[in-house]
Amino acid sequence: MSDTLPSDVIGRRVEVNGEYATVCFSGPIPSVAGLWLGVEWDNPERGKHDGSHEGTEYFKCRHPTGGSFIRPNKVNFGVDFLTAIKNCYEPDDDGKEHIVIIGNKPVETVGFDSIIKQQSQLTNLKEVSLRNRAVSYAGEKGGIAKACQNIRVLDLSKNLLSSWDEVICIALQLKHLEILNLRSSTLPLGGQSLRSCTSVQIGFAFQKGCKTSMFQSLQYLLADDNQISHWSCINELDKLQSLHTLSCQRNPLTEGNKKAQITRQFIIARISQLKTLNRCEILPEERRGAELDYQKAFGNEWIKAGGHQDPDKNRPNEDFVAAHPRYQFLCQKYGAPEDGELKIQQPCILKNQLLTLRIKCPNQLEQKVIEKQLPDSMTVQKVKGLLSRLLKVPVSELQLSYESPKMPGREIGLENDLQSLQFYSVENGDCLLVRW
Structure with a gap:
C-alpha cells in the first residue's frame, strides 16, 4: 500500500484488497479530517454511493453504489493505467460489452487501426489501453470499425507516434473520446494546426479562430514528458470545445523553475475554458x-x-x-x-517595484486607513506578518482581500499565502482589506 500520492493520481488504476477501481477524486472532505481518494469500483457492489457525501457531489459514478472514499494508505497504486481489467467480455450498464485492451510490453511497430480491427466483434468498446505497444501511425482512414467508435478513454502513452497528424486521424474516428493519454509518446506537439493535416487528407476545415468539431468530446488531455516547445500548440488547444483539464509538465516549453509561474499564467490566458492545469485547479482570481x-x-x-x-x-x-x-x-x-x-519595468530598481496601497479594516471602525508602500513581489504571508505587527493581531486570524478602482464594487480574496501581490494583479492605488 502507498503512503504518498502519485503526481497523476486522478485517473489512476488502483487495487484494494484484491478489488480494482479508478481514482476519480483526490482531496479533503470538509466534514471529515485528512486527505481522501474517491474511487469508482469495477465491481459496483463493492461501493457504497455514487460519489456524493452529505449532499455534495465529489465525483460521478455510472452506478449508484459504485463509489467509495478511501484513505490513500489503503490503496495499491502499483497498477498500470486500466490494466487491472482483464481482456474479456464484461457486461456494461446497457447490457453491452465494456472492454479494455491490455498492453504493457513492446511489440513490432504497428498501426492503431490494425490493433482495433482485432476487436471489431465487440459492440461497445469504451476504454482502450495501448501503453508501450509501439503504435507509430494511425493506419487507414476509416480503418476503425463502427463497433469501436464509442471509445471514451484511450491510453497511447509511451508509444512511437511522431506526428500530431496521426493523432488527429485517430481522433476523427473517435468522436466520443473524453480522455486521451499521450504521455511520453515522442510527439513534438509543435506548430501544427488543428485546421489542417498535411500528411492525412481528412477534408476538414473551419473558420479561423473558432472552436473545432475535432475532438468534440475531449475533456482531459495528458501530454507530459513530450517535446512541446511552441506556444502555437497551446493556442490550438483553445479550439477544443470541451477540454477543461490539461497536464503538460516536463516539456521544453514548461521547464525552468524561475519561469514556471509565468508559463502557467500564459497557458491559462491562452486556453479560455481550462479549469485544471497540471493537477491544480484554476480559481477565478487566478484566471483574472x-x-x-x-x-x-x-x-x-x-x-x-x-x-x-x-x-x-x-x-x-x-x-x-x-x-x-x-x-x-x-x-x-x-x-x-x-x-x-x-512601460518596461526595471526589476533592479526597488522603487519601480513598490506599490502604494491603502490598508483598511472594514470590521474595525475605529481603525484609521493606513497607506503603505509594499513590493509587488511580497507574498501574502509576509503581508500578513507585517500587518500582524502593525495591528497587534495574530497572523492566524487575519484574512486579506483587495479592491481596485478599475472594478468598483468587487472584492478579490488573497487566499494563497504563498503567492505574491503581483500574482493577484494588485496594482498601485488599490486598497487592501484586512479582517479578523
Whole structure:
C-alpha cells in the first residue's frame, strides 16, 4: 500500500484488497479530517454511493453504489493505467460489452487501426489501453470499425507516434473520446494546426479562430514528458470545445523553475475554458490575474503590431493575431492596457517595484486607513506578518482581500499565502482589506 500520492493520481488504476477501481477524486472532505481518494469500483457492489457525501457531489459514478472514499494508505497504486481489467467480455450498464485492451510490453511497430480491427466483434468498446505497444501511425482512414467508435478513454502513452497528424486521424474516428493519454509518446506537439493535416487528407476545415468539431468530446488531455516547445500548440488547444483539464509538465516549453509561474499564467490566458492545469485547479482570481498579466506582457508588441486603445483604430496585424489569438478578446473583457502599464519595468530598481496601497479594516471602525508602500513581489504571508505587527493581531486570524478602482464594487480574496501581490494583479492605488 502507498503512503504518498502519485503526481497523476486522478485517473489512476488502483487495487484494494484484491478489488480494482479508478481514482476519480483526490482531496479533503470538509466534514471529515485528512486527505481522501474517491474511487469508482469495477465491481459496483463493492461501493457504497455514487460519489456524493452529505449532499455534495465529489465525483460521478455510472452506478449508484459504485463509489467509495478511501484513505490513500489503503490503496495499491502499483497498477498500470486500466490494466487491472482483464481482456474479456464484461457486461456494461446497457447490457453491452465494456472492454479494455491490455498492453504493457513492446511489440513490432504497428498501426492503431490494425490493433482495433482485432476487436471489431465487440459492440461497445469504451476504454482502450495501448501503453508501450509501439503504435507509430494511425493506419487507414476509416480503418476503425463502427463497433469501436464509442471509445471514451484511450491510453497511447509511451508509444512511437511522431506526428500530431496521426493523432488527429485517430481522433476523427473517435468522436466520443473524453480522455486521451499521450504521455511520453515522442510527439513534438509543435506548430501544427488543428485546421489542417498535411500528411492525412481528412477534408476538414473551419473558420479561423473558432472552436473545432475535432475532438468534440475531449475533456482531459495528458501530454507530459513530450517535446512541446511552441506556444502555437497551446493556442490550438483553445479550439477544443470541451477540454477543461490539461497536464503538460516536463516539456521544453514548461521547464525552468524561475519561469514556471509565468508559463502557467500564459497557458491559462491562452486556453479560455481550462479549469485544471497540471493537477491544480484554476480559481477565478487566478484566471483574472493570469489574463491581465498576459495583456501587460505583450502590450508593447500589440501596439507595434497596430493595436490601439481606440477601438476604431485597433487593427493588429495578422502575425500578432496568429501568435496571440485571444488578445483582442481580453482587450474587450478588461479594456485595452493603459500606457502606464506598458512601460518596461526595471526589476533592479526597488522603487519601480513598490506599490502604494491603502490598508483598511472594514470590521474595525475605529481603525484609521493606513497607506503603505509594499513590493509587488511580497507574498501574502509576509503581508500578513507585517500587518500582524502593525495591528497587534495574530497572523492566524487575519484574512486579506483587495479592491481596485478599475472594478468598483468587487472584492478579490488573497487566499494563497504563498503567492505574491503581483500574482493577484494588485496594482498601485488599490486598497487592501484586512479582517479578523
